[in-house]
Amino acid sequence: MTPTPVSPASPGAGPAPTTTEAPALHAAALALGDDALVLSHRLGEWAGHAPVLEEEVALANIALDLLGQARVLLSLAGDEDELAYLREERAFRNLQLVEQPNGDFAHTIARQLYFSVYQTLLYGQLADTDSLLAPLAAKAVKEVAYHQDHAEQWTLRLGDGTAESHERMRRGLDALWRFTGEMFQPVPGLDLDWQGMREQWTARVTEVIEKATLSVPEGPQSGAWTAGAGREGLHTESFGRMLAEMQHLHRSHPGASW
Amino acid sequence: MATAHQPPSTAPHHPAAGAADTAAPALESAFDAAVAADERIEPRDWMPDAYRATLVRQIAQHAHSEIIGMQPEANWITRAPSLRRKAILMAKVQDEAGHGLYLYSAAETLGASRDDLLDKLHSGRQKYSSIFNYPTLTWADVGAIGWLVDGAAITNQVPLCRCSYGPYARAMVRVCKEESFHQRQGYELLLALSRGTPAQHAMAQDAVDRWWWPSLMMFGPPDAESSHSEQSMIWKIKRHSNDELRQRFVDICVPQAESLGLTLPDPDLKWNEERGQHDFGAIDWSEFWSVLKGNGPCNEQRITQRRRAHEEGAWVREAAAAHAVKHSERKEATA
Ligand SMILES: [Fe+2]
Numbered sequence A: 001m002t003p004t005p006v007s008p009a010s011p012g013a014g015p016a017p018t019t020t021e022a023p024a025l026h027a028a029a030l031a032l033g034d035d036a037l038v039l040s041h042r043l044g045e046w047a048g049h050a051p052v053l054e055e056e057v058a059l060a061n062i063a064l065d066l067l068g069q070a071r072v073l074l075s076l077a078g079d080e081d082e083l084a085y086l087r088e089e090r091a092f093r094n095l096q097l098v099e100q101p102n103g104d105f106a107h108t109i110a111r112q113l114y115f116s117v118y119q120t121l122l123y124g125q126l127a128d129t130d131s132l133l134a135p136l137a138a139k140a141v142k143e144v145a146y147h148q149d150h151a152e153q154w155t156l157r158l159g160d161g162t163a164e165s166h167e168r169m170r171r172g173l174d175a176l177w178r179f180t181g182e183m184f185q186p187v188p189g190l191d192l193d194w195q196g197m198r199e200q201w202t203a204r205v206t207e208v209i210e211k212a213t214l215s216v217p218e219g220p221q222s223g224a225w226t227a228g229a230g231r232e233g234l235h236t237e238s239f240g241r242m243l244a245e246m247q248h249l250h251r252s253h254p255g256a257s258w
Numbered sequence B: 001m002a003t004a005h006q007p008p009s010t011a012p013h014h015p016a017a018g019a020a021d022t023a024a025p026a027l028e029s030a031f032d033a034a035v036a037a038d039e040r041i042e043p044r045d046w047m048p049d050a051y052r053a054t055l056v057r058q059i060a061q062h063a064h065s066e067i068i069g070m071q072p073e074a075n076w077i078t079r080a081p082s083l084r085r086k087a088i089l090m091a092k093v094q095d096e097a098g099h100g101l102y103l104y105s106a107a108e109t110l111g112a113s114r115d116d117l118l119d120k121l122h123s124g125r126q127k128y129s130s131i132f133n134y135p136t137l138t139w140a141d142v143g144a145i146g147w148l149v150d151g152a153a154i155t156n157q158v159p160l161c162r163c164s165y166g167p168y169a170r171a172m173v174r175v176c177k178e179e180s181f182h183q184r185q186g187y188e189l190l191l192a193l194s195r196g197t198p199a200q201h202a203m204a205q206d207a208v209d210r211w212w213w214p215s216l217m218m219f220g221p222p223d224a225e226s227s228h229s230e231q232s233m234i235w236k237i238k239r240h241s242n243d244e245l246r247q248r249f250v251d252i253c254v255p256q257a258e259s260l261g262l263t264l265p266d267p268d269l270k271w272n273e274e275r276g277q278h279d280f281g282a283i284d285w286s287e288f289w290s291v292l293k294g295n296g297p298c299n300e301q302r303i304t305q306r307r308r309a310h311e312e313g314a315w316v317r318e319a320a321a322a323h324a325v326k327h328s329e330r331k332e333a334t335a
């Protein structure tokens, strides 16, 4: 993409032929960038609270990978800090899944499992397209393979560990299940096989959950009126508080550089 | 040191009983000679019980400081004002967890166990650096910690890279490399604030004002009152006195503060031509002792958070252990 002819602030303003891809590309970069940004922030909340020292390192690793991805993606859509710190809640395009509070360690692992399997499939497909996001996807696919392995290993340990861990893991998987349907709503600007992705995701997640001696939750994969809502800027209550904390300092010093 | 290897079948930690009695003087003189010759003592070498105990105490305290030290900085991860700073801070806090891991491993080479050392931390039987009992009140504190606290840690730890105990010395080489990144990043953070808006500059100055004196206390009590120093020097666990290291740190910081455009909160700080070093004001040791005894602003909070994370994580560790047992049983069954 040649950066000069189009202003990212006014997507769709000009009919110039080289830029027809730009608004859709920005939207796609924003959606994936917000997913990574928000999940990275949630994982960052674990720092100093993890159940074992090795997990302080592992969770921070994943958070750092995601933050790195977010920075590349948001920079494709505009200025990374303006986008992260100066948008209101309704302008964020992330999945509701990634903004869900950490809960206990099993809840965090359930969120990681659902999302990392999705991200592996999504980046895997995206890497093989001629999209401008393909290079980022090709690099990120190696990172998210580790995230997926981490989540799967812990799902197995907790599901097939003690009675208590089994129960906590079950509760985490159940509670977050209703946020998983949204992942397969096509994102404008990403020409991918979303139905195929859903099938592969379901197959993999089912395999892991069953191996962990648990069963795949039975409820609906989206709420009644909020289906696909995160991608459209409709979020859950805790997200506003997360943003208030994340944005407060930056907004307190308008125009300052850090 | 290769001369005094214990055969693995004997109990190397307790040379007091039976045959060891007669062996001890020879072993001890071999140990003394190795230390004197600047050779490294390795885990399987014979060593005096007191040497082992001193090292375990020191390495454990160091490991505890790394993991408690994550808290004041993690306090700002969710509020970091730019994505670049957020990434740097997350990576730094992660490094500190990694330092904790290497150090607990080094302590384990001496026969200690991480679980036992953590119990001692949680029950207050072992200490961590008192500096982490001060609060991080503003974003600039993240910079002040990097510049001053990591800076003081480096000054303390660079000599430990030559410590007589091999695993500790090697852990320190790696740790010091990372601490020097932290120190530069903290300096750079403060520089951006100092050169930023008036409000940012004031934030940086306030942070340096609050962290300067506690950083000087990180080198420990004055030499005259330091209880463990002398024997540690002979064993080459410690190579410089507290006051020497403190002086070195002051001399490093003064020109850096000038480059930062920030002042150090000490009216008596001035260059002494004759000594070729800076003179500085009297440290309020009553504050040091009071924080050490538990009366710092955050002692209670830090240990409570640590204990809570540990207790709330118990079911996770139990699950991992139970799973590992099941897994190995299944492997055996299919073998
Ligand atoms: Fe450290």
Ligand SMILES: [Fe+2]
Pocket (backbone or CB within 6 Å): B096, B150, B178, B179, B182
């Ligand atoms: Fe550090």
